[in-house]
Amino acid sequence: MDLNQMKYGGLLLRMQAADSDAERVLQAIRAGSLDDVGQALSTLEGLGSARMAYLRGLSSLATGDIMSALNGMITYCAGDPPDPQAFHNLGLALEAGYDQSQAKNLLDMAFTCHNAAWKKDPAWPLANDALRDFHRDRLNATDRLLKKMAEQPRVVLEPTTYCHLKCQGCTRTIEDTPSMHMSLDVFRRVIDHLPARVSDIVMHGLGEPTLNKQLPEMIRYARDSGKTDVISFSTTGMTKDFSVYERCFDSGLSYLRMSVDSLDPDIAEICRKGSNVEQMETTIRKMVARGLSLEIVMVVSSFNLDDMEKTLARLDELGKFKVRGMLYLDKGVSAGNLDEAGIQRANQVFQDMKAKARQIDLTWLNHHSPSTYELCSSVSDITVDVGGYLTPCCHVYDRSIHGYLSLADHDFEEIRESDYMKKFVAQYVDQAPDFCGGCLANCRSTQRNGYPGQRSFKVPVWFNASSPVHFVERHNASRDATD
C-alpha cells in the first residue's frame, strides 16, 4: 500500500470534505511529524471516545500494523453510540488507500464500512452516495451486471394475466390488469430468443398460471429447449383438478410454489380475496402424498402478522416442504406495510417456528439490507410479460419502460449488447429509477415514498426516436391480446 497516497492524497481531501473533526487532526498531522500525531490528537477536546479512537486508528495507519489498525477502527466505529460518519469516512479512506496489491482486503473492508454506515442510518444521504459510488466505481457494477445478464440469468415469464383471486397487495388487482393468455407461439419464440443457458425459468407473472390450458405444453417446450434444468411457477393452489399440476410435473416442472398467506378463512379472505383454504390444504396434502416438490411462499403484511404463527403451525402439520417468508411490498396498498417493529416481530415468529417446526423447513427473506444494492431483478433477470415484451422486473410489469421491446421478435443477446441496455443498466446503477419507489427489493428505494405503480419514471432522454437501437419497435401503448 502506498502510505503517502493514503495519508496525503485522496484520503486527506476526502476526509477534509467529510468531517470537520478529522480536518483538525489532519491539520495537526500536516503541521508536525507523524510522531506528533498522538499529541495532536490529545489536544482535541470534546470528541466522543469512538470518534477519537477512530482518528487515532487513522493516524496509526501510517506507522503501525495496517490491518489491525483498520480492524480496530471498525470496532470503534461500531461503538455505543455507533457513528455512521466514522464508518463512512473510514470506508472512503480505505478506498483512497486502495491499490492492487491489497485490493481484495481493502475493498472488502471498505464495503463493510459503507454497509455499516448504511445500516446505522439508512436515511443518511452520504451513506447512500457512498454505496452508490462504491458499486459504480470500485465494483464496476454496470459491467458486472451486464455480464451477469449474459451468464445464466433467471427468466421470469408471464403465461397469463387471468386470475380467480383479488389479492389486496397484488399489482394485478391494484392496476386492474386486463386478462389475457400468452399464446404458445409467442412463448416458443421467447424461449428461442433466450440465451443458450439460463439459471431457471419462473413461469408466473400477474395471474394464475394454471388458468392457461397450454401451460403443460409450454413447460415441455421450455424443458426440451435444453436451456435450463430448473422450471417453476407459483400458484394459488386452488385448482380443483389436481391432474393439472401432475401434467406440469410430467412435462418437466422442477418444483411448484404455492402462495399461502393464511390458512384461516377470514384472514385469507382479507389478504387474498376469493380464497378457498380447504382446497389449498387438499392441494398441499396431495403434493406431499405424491412426493412432488413443493415450496410455500408466505407474504407477511399487517393483514396476516397476528395469524402467521398459527398458519405456520398448521403448515407444519400438513407435511414436509420448504416455507419462505417474505415481506409485503407496497404496490399501492400501504395499509399492508409493516413498520420496523412489525418486521422484527415477523422475523422473530419465523425464527421461533424454525426452532419448533417438526417438518417444514423455514427461510425468511428479509430484503432490508445494503447487500441488495445489485441484487435487483431489474438488472440481472429477464422478465417478460404476457405479450412477450421485456419489462424491468417482476414487480413492474410495464413494457413501456423498455420501449416495447419484444423478446418474441428479438434475440436477447442483441438486446443485451445494445447501447440501450448498457445505458439502462448504467443509469440504474447510478440512481434507482422512480418506478422503483417504495420497493423493498433494493436497499436504495427504501428511501423513497410511493410505490412502483405511481412511478413518474420517464423513458430516459437518451431513448428517443433517433436512437440507434434499431430493433426497438414502438407499438400502441395498450396491451395487445395475444389470443
Ligand SMILES: C[S@@+](CC[C@H](N)C(=O)[O-])C[C@H]1O[C@@H](n2cnc3c(N)ncnc32)[C@H](O)[C@@H]1O
Ligand atoms: C403475483 S403472484 C402470481 C402467481 C400466483 N397467482 C400466486 O398468487 O401465487 C406471485 C407472488 O406474488 C406475491 N405477491 C402479490 N402481491 C404482493 C405484494 N404486495 N408483496 C409481496 N408479494 C406479493 C403473491 O403472494 C405470490 O406469491
Ligand code: SF4
Ligand atoms: S397474487 Fe396471484 S392470485 Fe393474487 S391476484 Fe395476484 S396473481 Fe392473482
Ligand code: SF4
Ligand atoms: S427495486 Fe425496482 S427494479 Fe428492483 S425489484 Fe423493485 S421495482 Fe423492480
